[in-house]
Amino acid sequence: MSGRPELLWPLFAEPKVLDGVGPKTAQALAGLDIASPRDLLYTLPQGCIDRRPRASVAGADLPGVVTVEVQVIRHLKPAMKGRPWRIQVEDAEQSFQLVYFHGREEYLTRLLPEGSRRLVSGKVEWFDGAAQMVHPDHVLPLDEAGRLPAFEPVYPLTGGVTQKLMARAAADALARAPELPEWIDPALKAREGWPDWRAALALAHLPQGAQDLAATAPARARLAYDELLAHQLTLALARLHRRRGKGQATEGRGQLRRRVLAALPFRPTGAQARAMDEIAADMAAPDRMNRLLQGDVGSGKTLVAFMALLIAVEAGRQGVMMAPTEILARQHLDGLAPLAEAAGVVVEILTGRDKGAERRAKLAALAAGDIQILVGTHAVFQDDVAFRDLRLAIVDEQHRFGVRQRLELGRKGQGADVLVMTATPIPRSLALAQYGDMDVSVLDEKPPGRKPVRTALVSTERMEEVVEHLRRAVAEGRQAYWVCPLVEESEVSDLTAAEDRFRHLRALLGERVVGLVHGQMPPAEKDAAMADFVAGRTQVLVATTVIEVGVNVPNASIMVVERAEIFGLAQLHQLRGRVGRGAADSTCLLMYQPPLGETGLRRLTTLRETEDGFRISEVDLEMRGAGDLIGTAQSGLPRFRVADLDHQFGLMELAQSDARTLLAMDPGLAGARGKAARLLLWLMKQDEAIRLISVG
Ligand code: ADP
Ligand code: MG
Numbered sequence: 001m002s003g004r005p006e007l008l009w010p011l012f013a014e015p016k017v018l019d020g021v022g023p024k025t026a027q028a029l030a031g032l033d034i035a036s037p038r039d040l041l042y043t044l045p046q047g048c049i050d051r052r053p054r055a056s057v058a059g060a061d062l063p064g065v066v067t068v069e070v071q072v073i074r075h076l077k078p079a080m081k082g083r084p085w086r087i088q089v090e091d092a093e094q095s096f097q098l099v100y101f102h103g104r105e106e107y108l109t110r111l112l113p114e115g116s117r118r119l120v121s122g123k124v125e126w127f128d129g130a131a132q133m134v135h136p137d138h139v140l141p142l143d144e145a146g147r148l149p150a151f152e153p154v155y156p157l158t159g160g161v162t163q164k165l166m167a168r169a170a171a172d173a174l175a176r177a178p179e180l181p182e183w184i185d186p187a188l189k190a191r192e193g194w195p196d197w198r199a200a201l202a203l204a205h206l207p208q209g210a211q212d213l214a215a216t217a218p219a220r221a222r223l224a225y226d227e228l229l230a231h232q233l234t235l236a237l238a239r240l241h242r243r244r245g246k247g248q249a250t251e252g253r254g255q256l257r258r259r260v261l262a263a264l265p266f267r268p269t270g271a272q273a274r275a276m277d278e279i280a281a282d283m284a285a286p287d288r289m290n291r292l293l294q295g296d297v298g299s300g301k302t303l304v305a306f307m308a309l310l311i312a313v314e315a316g317r318q319g320v321m322m323a324p325t326e327i328l329a330r331q332h333l334d335g336l337a338p339l340a341e342a343a344g345v346v347v348e349i350l351t352g353r354d355k356g357a358e359r360r361a362k363l364a365a366l367a368a369g370d371i372q373i374l375v376g377t378h379a380v381f382q383d384d385v386a387f388r389d390l391r392l393a394i395v396d397e398q399h400r401f402g403v404r405q406r407l408e409l410g411r412k413g414q415g416a417d418v419l420v421m422t423a424t425p426i427p428r429s430l431a432l433a434q435y436g437d438m439d440v441s442v443l444d445e446k447p448p449g450r451k452p453v454r455t456a457l458v459s460t461e462r463m464e465e466v467v468e469h470l471r472r473a474v475a476e477g478r479q480a481y482w483v484c485p486l487v488e489e490s491e492v493s494d495l496t497a498a499e500d501r502f503r504h505l506r507a508l509l510g511e512r513v514v515g516l517v518h519g520q521m522p523p524a525e526k527d528a529a530m531a532d533f534v535a536g537r538t539q540v541l542v543a544t545t546v547i548e549v550g551v552n553v554p555n556a557s558i559m560v561v562e563r564a565e566i567f568g569l570a571q572l573h574q575l576r577g578r579v580g581r582g583a584a585d586s587t588c589l590l591m592y593q594p595p596l597g598e599t600g601l602r603r604l605t606t607l608r609e610t611e612d613g614f615r616i617s618e619v620d621l622e623m624r625g626a627g628d629l630i631g632t633a634q635s636g637l638p639r640f641r642v643a644d645l646d647h648q649f650g651l652m653e654l655a656q657s658d659a660r661t662l663l664a665m666d667p668g669l670a671g672a673r674g675k676a677a678r679l680l681l682w683l684m685k686q687d688e689a690i691r692l693i694s695v696g
Pocket of ligand 2: 301302
């Protein structure tokens with residue numbers, strides 16, 4: 001990227017400028033994702049070896065690394081080929097042997113002449129009742145002993161790269177690193193006792209023991225914070241940029257919302273009321289809203305969304321709600337229809353299936369403002385879809401989109417307020433990483449009266465019992481989902497599994513009782529199958545994971561998941577969320593194929609023990625790590641080199657508020673700290689942020 005500040009040039013040179021790094025090593029370093037001195041500086045030692053000299057191996061913790069000054073007594077040539085070369089040495093208290101396999105005489109006698117004194121360091125162990133050091137790591141004449149650091153860093157390695165090379169190259173990279181002005185809030189830095197940037201790197205590359213390797217060590221924490229701050233600055237810049245983008249104040253008088261609330265058989269939960277207020281305030285402000293509505297399945301997002309849409313309608317404008325699939329869009333329409341009727345507003349749907357005259361009529365009504373609320377799939381993004389005055393776009397279940405896509409969406413989008421809804425509870429720190437550019441409303445309170453879903457683990461060997469259980473449930477008029485396994489990545493094999501199970505269950509439970517829905521069905525067939533199930537014409541719905549999100553059939557009270565052990569925790573939680581929505585007691589049967597592995601067992605028992613989506617997401621995070629949980633590649637979440645999202649939640653939170661505060665005080669990053677922050681963005685290769693600053 002052009003325009004990189006000159007101060008940083010030495011850090012972005014080619015690796016081959018570094019001490020001991022030639023073209024071949026440079027290539028090997030690429031295997032560690034090191035393409036510049038900067039990358040090397042952000043590749044920190046994973047460990048360190050205590051090389052502090054002691055008087056004698058006597059009393060040392062063996063086996064273990066010992067550094068000791070010795071007198072070389074004599075070389076014991078191997079009596080037979082294949083035996084090691086041994087050298088008798090003596091430290092201050094006792095004698096022991098240095099051992100070399102395939103030792104060359106010429107080399108060893110030069111390295112360790114008889115009668116000389118040497119500093120040797122290496123792993124000492126007991127062998128046949130005597131102490132020995134096999135292949136010392138270091139042998140130094142006493143006048144060079146100072147070259148051995150008291151603690152030797154241990155770097156991650158790859159083929160063709162040794163510890164010595166890493167240490168030497170890192171020292172050189174450090175020597176090239178300039179002092180940089182401070183971008184961290186001085187008060188925060190003082191409170192945490194963090195060193196300056198350059199000093200932090202120096203300390204992190206020369207750990208003086210385990211305490212310096214901990215993520216909480218001041219030097220490491222500071223470097224991690226720098227990464228998180230750069231990331232949050234990027235998100236905060238994107239947020240600022242979008243808010244400044246021509247937003248409009250949208251305010252309603254509340255008449256429609258009051259009508260809907262009066263018609264509801266329940267009162268909004270506290271969390272719903274809070275979210276509604278937050279959204280109304282955002283929409284009333286002249287800035288463009290960019291808010292995330294996060295709530296577990298069943299937490300009542302639909303009502304909150306609809307109330308937001310009504311604000312647009314009350315103001316005489318329009319709103320749109322987008323869902324990832326046709327089924328979900330239709331379901332939103334069905335869910336909104338009674339509310340819309342109570343309010344007396346016109347809701348229509350637009351999907352890829354709308355064609356010809358009908359589509360043209362809808363587009364005309366939309367352009368004229370006769371359709372007040374549009375529900376749809378990505379089809380509403382098409383160029384010829386024009387609103388008379390769109391004020392609010394709600395994007396449902398958008399957790400499949402990442403930061404990058406959202407930034408892009410924001411660039412393309414019109415001036416409308418944006419509300420993203422996700423039913424995927426993720427730990428707060430990850431929400432900050434992934435949605436840090438947004439404001440967040442959380443529905444952390446479930447509507448009252450919801451019954452727990454009884455969750456059981458069942459071996460596939462008990463398939464017959466499960467089918468029997470279904471037969472009884474069907475006789476009682478209950479409905480069930482049967483989710484088939486994701487056998488492989490391939491959709492074809494999913495399909496076969498689902499079709500096989502469909503035939504099997506039909507044969508056992510009756511032709512008309514069982515339906516089938518999967519992702520590759522023509523949309524019309526899929527909708528028909530769903531409609532049959534919703535209307536109760538079929539009672540068992542065999543499905544692939546297309547029913548994962550959003551689908552709402554209150555009468556369905558049984559969820560069977562086949563081969564549950566190969567599904568992810570979040571996915572299973574979503575699936576289970578499909579039941580427990582009606583009056584009947586609900587059951588979730590997690591069928592697994594034995595033997596169940598350790599992680600599979602942990603996942604399934606976690607589900608059995610809790611229905612709290614946030615708790616489940618924490619376990620998921622713990623088991624999989626942050627990158628995996630979000631899906632680093634698509635999330636746009638950078639791969640942090642020092643920061644560890646699994647353990648540094650707090651820092652991410654600090655970084656977000658720090659970044660937002662800095663931008664609030666200095667939106668152009670023009671002040672002293674702002675300029676330093678620009679350096680940080682360059683240093684951290686935050687191209688998106690740099691683009692946003694240069695756009696101004
Ligand atoms: P989500 O979309 O968050 O999964 P929904 O909006 O579909 O949840 O709501 C789930 C169910 O709870 C719906 O049947 C809805 O009518 C009902 N519901 C929503 N809010 C409340 C509330 N405050 N009290 C009782 N029931 C509610
Ligand atoms: Mg929903």
